[in-house]
Amino acid sequence: MRKQPTSGGLVYSTDSGRTCPACRQAQADCRCKALAAAATRAAGDGIARVTREKQGRGGKTVTVVRGLPLAAEALADLGKRLRNACGAGGTAKDGVLEVQGDHADRVVALLLAEGHKAKRAGG
Numbered sequence: 001m002r003k004q005p006t007s008g009g010l011v012y013s014t015d016s017g018r019t020c021p022a023c024r025q026a027q028a029d030c031r032c033k034a035l036a037a038a039a040t041r042a043a044g045d046g047i048a049r050v051t052r053e054k055q056g057r058g059g060k061t062v063t064v065v066r067g068l069p070l071a072a073e074a075l076a077d078l079g080k081r082l083r084n085a086c087g088a089g090g091t092a093k094d095g096v097l098e099v100q101g102d103h104a105d106r107v108v109a110l111l112l113a114e115g116h117k118a119k120r121a122g123g
């Protein structure tokens with residue numbers, strides 16, 4: 001149990017005592033709002049775009065998902081599920097999911113099944 005100064009000490013504002021209901025960090029340390037704001041910026045209109053792209057000099061096809069309105073951890077978890085479902089490797093980085101190989105149709109179906117808005121875009 002911590003002793004609170006009763007006089008002459010620092011007076012804490014009510015804000016500093018509050019914790020975030022989402023992450024249970026003190027509001028001052030909470031990154032939820034920043035993450036949500038970043039996710040919103042990355043999300044654009046909230047519809048994830050699934051594209052098929054060639055990667056690197058080898059020209060391997062990779063399925064790329066952009067614009068998912070998710071924070072980094074949720075995005076990484078979703079990326080794992082997508083890779084497992086496709087039986088392929090991939091990455092989750094900077095708000096972008098990649099799944100090795102051409103799985104665009106499958107990825108769109110999986111995203112829709114999880115309640116995300118998603119559509120094919122580009123090639």
Ligand SMILES: [Zn+2]
Pocket residue numbers: 020021022023024025030031032033
């Ligand atoms: Zn928080």
